[in-house]
Amino acid sequence: MRVPARLLPLPAALAASALLTGCFASTEATGADAGERISVAMMQPPRSGLSPLSDDAFKLSRWSTAETLVKLDADGDAEPALATGWKQSGRSWTFALREGVTFHDGTKLTAEAVVRSLNRAARAAPKPRILDGVELTVKAVDTTTVVVTTAEEDPLVPQRLSSPQLSILSAKAYRGKTVDPVGTGTGPFELTEVNGTSSAALDRYDSYWGGTAKAPGIDVTFVPDGTARAAALRSGEADIVEAVPVSQAALLDEELITEVPMPRTNTLYLNTDKGTFKDPALRAAAREAIDAESLVKGVYEGRADVAEGLLGPALPWAADLREPVRRAKAGDPDGRKITIGTFTDRAELPEVAAALQQQLKKAGFQVKLEVREYANIESDALSGAFDAFILSRATVLDSGDPAAYLYSDFASNGSFNISQLADSAVDKALDKAGATPTGDARRRAVVDAEAAVLATDAAVPMLHERVIQGDAADVVGAAHDPRERELVTLDTHVK
Known part of the structure; x- marks a missing residue:
């Protein structure tokens, strides 16, 4: 009932x-x-x-x-899915495929099908972001074995293959230029x-x-x-209702909602390539003007956590490793005009934008807001059309490892580089994090890369969200x- x-x-x-x-x-x-x-x-x-x-x-x-070769456990470690096991040899990883799997159209899962799906993803333009900076080829050894080879040795290949963007679909899905998932999954x-x-x-x-x-x-x-x-x-x-807005959570029976700290950060991305925030001192002024605690208490009604960095409490090891970051000194906004973009799909973001508008005005900026549905604003955000953009961003969405998110958003050639950041120190830190084997050393390198990004003020992390789901x-x-x-x-x- x-x-x-x-x-x-x-x-x-x-x-x-x-x-x-x-x-x-x-x-x-x-x-x-x-x-x-x-x-x-x-x-x-x-x-x-x-x-x-x-x-x-x-x-x-x-x-x-739709399913992938690998899935992730609660700790972000790889475990079998359509592949039952794997082993590494230098730049190559050999995956044994699960037998007895059929696609929804009745055809069998084979090495040929895996090669088709992964190579289509590797050659896509734009690439799935899990493959940012990664060149890979996939070949069949026999009907139940594939070898994935990367241009450089990559310790995260199994985690990358867990991304839903690398799902394995039947041949029927790939007729024509588009990919059709109807009746083609496993x-x-x-x-x-x-x-x-x-x-x-x-x-x-x-x-x-x-x-x-x-x-x-x-x-x-x-x-x-x-x-x-x-x-x-x-x-x-x-x-089942996903993403219950904070404003609505209080109106629901508490027994019907579940609240979980999630690896998602509400961040203000600042355009480092052109306009007002090309100046590091004005980026610093924007950072200092933001009162994240008031956003958590006001907009999120306490159902969020004030950000100390880009990586939040869903990754507790980040806080343990994080050290103070040296940043630029704040300059005088002196009435400079800025346009901040965000989207309506997440109900809290327009409210965050309105609150930030007042905080930045108080600091001396003239602020215009541009708020649309995400589908109608994403291309402008990625092309650098705004001085700043407010985004609710998942930090381990693809691989279970934040290095991929950091690369996608802040590398010079990252596919989701809203800040238009091109910084050699950041690129070096990101490359190191991506190349470090999994474990404590990689976590240290990831936090070092986070520090390199924060030092530029290309992004100002404001708060870490909690997922609220209604059942x-x-x-x-x-x-x-x-x-x-x-x-x-x-x-x-x-x-």
């Missing part, structure tokens, strides 16, 4: 009701396995047609439809239908190599509005994953 909905204030309730009526209509119309299929309300709609070579890959992972749920940016449907795949899923299927609705997502949980429209009272086995890779699993079901 569902928990009765708590009442919203009337205007919010009406707005949420209108949104939900439109958002969930297609799911209700199917009438499939009512009360048994899992209804999921997700925050961001697909941006690239659910291509696994984009960030949409993490949706495929969270729905347990997971316990088969993606059967995608309705643009509004919804998707998955059915249980009864021939899954890992056993039979407990739920007959998943109905996904994309609901960018945070109030509407929370209302979906209250009303029983959704069984209806009759949902069993939903994943609460700080890396946002899992959500509905083999064991998830509705009582």
Whole structure:
């Protein structure tokens, strides 16, 4: 039995009701396995047609439809998935494939299929960010063995291959220039239908190599509005709701929400290439103007942690290794004009932007805000169109290792370099971190690279977020994953 909905204030309730009526209509119309299929309300709609070579890959992972050779345990160490084992020899890694695996279209998992998927990712433009700075080739030894070779010795190859962007799909997915995940994965749920940016449907795949899923299927609705997502949980429209906004968490029964410190940092990226923040002294002035504690208490209602660095409490070893960073002295803003961009998909970010606008104005800047949906602002952010950009950024999303995030965001040729940073000391530190074997030495090198970035003031970490997920009272086995890779699993079901 569902928990009765708590009442919203009337205007919010009406707005949420209108949104939900439109958002969930297609799911209700199917009438499939009512009360048994899992209804999921997700925050961001697909941006690239659910291509696994984009960030949409993490949706495929969270729905347990696309799988990788390797997965990560809670500590970020690699463990078997579609590959049962591996060994390193210099620049090459040999992977033994799991036998008896079939794709959703009935074809078998073979070395040829793995080679096709990984080589397509390696040759993509742009590359999946887990391959930033990495050149790799993949060859089949026999039907159940592949060898992955990198241009330089890379200790993180297994962790890289755990990224959902390197999912293995059947040959059918690669017809034409795009990659189509419908009916081409290997997971316990088969993606059967995608309705643009509004919804998707998955059915249980009864021939899954890992056993039979407990739920007959998943109905996904994309609901960018945070109030509407929370209302979906209250009303029983959704069984699982991802990314419940902080402002809505207090309106939900505490027993229906789970709060987990996550490796996600709310950061102000400053454009180091042109405009006001090309001057290190003005970047320092912006850093000193920011009162992160007031953001945590005000915008996040205490459901976040003030940032001491780019890496937060989800990686406790970072705090233990971190040392004070020497930074530039602050200059006088003297009325300089700046434009700060952010997006609406995460409900707190516009509020953070408004608060920062006041803090920076008080420090002497003239501040204009530009707020859009993420899909409509990402390209401008990456091209350096703003003086500053507020981003909620996962720091170990891809490999379980923050070196990949640091390289992607702050290396001179990083694919997500919003700060447009090109600093030789940072590049050197990032290269060292990437080349250091896993373990204590690598963690030390990662923290040194973080310090090199912080010394430039190209990014001002403000706070570390906590993931807030809503599960209806009759949902069993939903994943609460700080890396946002899992959500509905083999064991998830509705009582």
